Amino acid sequence: MAVTFFVPVGSLRAEGPTVLDMEAAVKMGLERNQSLQAVREQVKGREYGTKSARGAFGPSLSSSYGYTRLDERPESRVPTGDPQEPFRTRHGSRDRWELNINIHQPLFTGFNLLSTYEKSKLAHEQSKSQLSRAELELVLEIQTSFLDLLAARESVRVAEDSLTRLNSHLDVSRSFYDVGLVPRQHVLEAKVDVSEAEQELISARNRVDTLESRLNMLLGLPRNMEVVYEGRLEFVPFTLDLDESRDRALQNRPDIFIADKSIQMALQDERITASDMYPHVGATFDVFRRGDDPTVSGSAMEDRSEWRAGVQMQWTLFEWGRTYYAREQARQETRQLVAEYEDLLQNVSFEVKSDYLLIQESRQRIKVARQGLEEAKESYRMAQARYEAQVGTSTQVLDAQANLTAAEARLINAESDFLKAVASIYRAMGEKNISLRAN
Numbered sequence: 001m002a003v004t005f006f007v008p009v010g011s012l013r014a015e016g017p018t019v020l021d022m023e024a025a026v027k028m029g030l031e032r033n034q035s036l037q038a039v040r041e042q043v044k045g046r047e048y049g050t051k052s053a054r055g056a057f058g059p060s061l062s063s064s065y066g067y068t069r070l071d072e073r074p075e076s077r078v079p080t081g082d083p084q085e086p087f088r089t090r091h092g093s094r095d096r097w098e099l100n101i102n103i104h105q106p107l108f109t110g111f112n113l114l115s116t117y118e119k120s121k122l123a124h125e126q127s128k129s130q131l132s133r134a135e136l137e138l139v140l141e142i143q144t145s146f147l148d149l150l151a152a153r154e155s156v157r158v159a160e161d162s163l164t165r166l167n168s169h170l171d172v173s174r175s176f177y178d179v180g181l182v183p184r185q186h187v188l189e190a191k192v193d194v195s196e197a198e199q200e201l202i203s204a205r206n207r208v209d210t211l212e213s214r215l216n217m218l219l220g221l222p223r224n225m226e227v228v229y230e231g232r233l234e235f236v237p238f239t240l241d242l243d244e245s246r247d248r249a250l251q252n253r254p255d256i257f258i259a260d261k262s263i264q265m266a267l268q269d270e271r272i273t274a275s276d277m278y279p280h281v282g283a284t285f286d287v288f289r290r291g292d293d294p295t296v297s298g299s300a301m302e303d304r305s306e307w308r309a310g311v312q313m314q315w316t317l318f319e320w321g322r323t324y325y326a327r328e329q330a331r332q333e334t335r336q337l338v339a340e341y342e343d344l345l346q347n348v349s350f351e352v353k354s355d356y357l358l359i360q361e362s363r364q365r366i367k368v369a370r371q372g373l374e375e376a377k378e379s380y381r382m383a384q385a386r387y388e389a390q391v392g393t394s395t396q397v398l399d400a401q402a403n404l405t406a407a408e409a410r411l412i413n414a415e416s417d418f419l420k421a422v423a424s425i426y427r428a429m430g431e432k433n434i435s436l437r438a439n
Helices: 022-032 036-053 112-178 184-218 242-252 254-277 321-389 394-428
Strands: 003-009 018-020 060-071 075-078 087-090 095-108 225-230 230-240 282-290 305-314
Touching: 022 036, 022 112, 036 112, 075 095, 112 184, 112 254, 112 394, 184 225, 184 394, 230 394, 242 321, 242 394, 254 321, 282 321, 321 394
Parallel strands: 018 225
Antiparallel strands: 003 230, 060 095, 075 087, 095 282, 282 305
16 A cells, blocks of 8 residues: 655745755755765865875885084093003094984885774764764754754644634624624634634744744855745655665665674774784884984994894783783674664664654544544534524634634644655665655
């Protein structure tokens, strides 16, 4: 059995204020919303992080340049016949300048560099899914606000109709009172209800203004930009059943992808932590220039330059279990993420089912509310006719009017809840359906 729902539609005007229907509003929000732009910047930053981690595989080039002042000139001792009196001579300068250029190439780091690079790639991929999730949340927020705006406008219409009916009844009551057919109490009761209806209308109009401002904020619009949000409620089908909806959610939800990447990143953290258990091997090449002046051009007693090349291994053999327990901690964090991943799958299935059941409920409420509205209209018509014929009371008219207003409000709420449930289930399925039309 197909599920049907309403969707706002509208046309864009060529001149005057910018006119947006829901689809155009969502598109504009995806382009201009600053919170979404912040997530895009995060994605770009993670991309640079991946490039940075990749650069660690290559050789590093460093240099140093320094000056040392000795307390005295270097001394050389030459043995003589008397061991107590060697021949002493001082040479060179007390000033020593040195320039060093070093190239270091890591050869093996216990898989630290490789794991760090793999983790950075996973973080970049995860950030893309975080962007998709943020887009889904923004789409739902704009759609919900847009639908609330349409419902609020309908509430304004209902409040205006209610006020019109109450003013009409007040006029009839005054006419009857003027000719002595009803007591003054009927007029006072009608005035009280008119006052209440005026307050309801003020509140309804304020809610429209508030929702329009919220949409402007979500769309990232400048304060001086004139925007008109247009739409009406149009009946279209929703054809997915519960199993199809759940399957789409498990396949498309960014949350699931994010959780999976978190597990893979935790596994890389395990390898990074365990890398301290292995030896670290690196090759170095150094070039030195020395001298007794800032030009490091040598001195009378030493060459001005030399170079050295070598391979070095560093291996920490014992640290009282620090590395072992750190690795075990990383493993426990991985197990925690796996458990959270399984819980997320259950929550996703529940969200889809909850939204699907709300669609079914709201659809039935719409049917019942429409029937109730027709009955409330007929009841009000009959109560008004009986009062004008002086066979009914003013209280009956006011009660029938209140029932009619409540019936109209129930229909608006049912339609709004239905649409918001449809928007929510698309978000739960991980799909950006900006128009709410069936895919």
